Amino acid sequence: MWGVSRSTTFYVKSSYHFLKARREADGSHSSMQDNNHQVWKKLWKIKSIPRHVHFSWWILHEKLLVKNDLFKKGISSDPLCVLCGEHNETTSHLFMDCHWSKQIWFAYSLGVVFNSHDSRYVPFHKWLEENIIDVDEDIIVHVLA
Secondary structure, X not given: OOOOOOOOOOOHHHHHHHHHHHHHHHOOOOHHHHHHHHHHXXXXXXXXXXXXXXXXXXXXXXXXXXXXXXXHOOOOOOOEOOOXXXXXXXXXXXXXHOHHHHHHHHHOOOOOOOOOOXXXXXXXXXXXXXXXXXXXXXXXXXXXX
């Protein structure tokens, strides 16, 4: 018997409401979850090429398979960055740390500069998340393109 509802039948909807209420009662609904909600809500409303929005979704979930990940899974024989060939290709290296990427970002009309020696340095997926929340939608569309 399913003890959450009066019915003896299990429903996903009732389990969802049960878990949601329990999470809120436990106080585990944090500002981080609110932050994630804001990111997803804004990301899916952006009027951009759907492929770019989905690509961002993969980055934010840390699911973009870069060469370092493929190497760990035994799919690739080489973990080195496809652009510079000097460091392991991680998402952060590919989009922030690689000297080729830095040149592209800096030459871009927004003039973005990443400094991995800065104490406030964050991985690329966190940087993207923060900027989706804080930056105007038009700028996000340009970054995603």
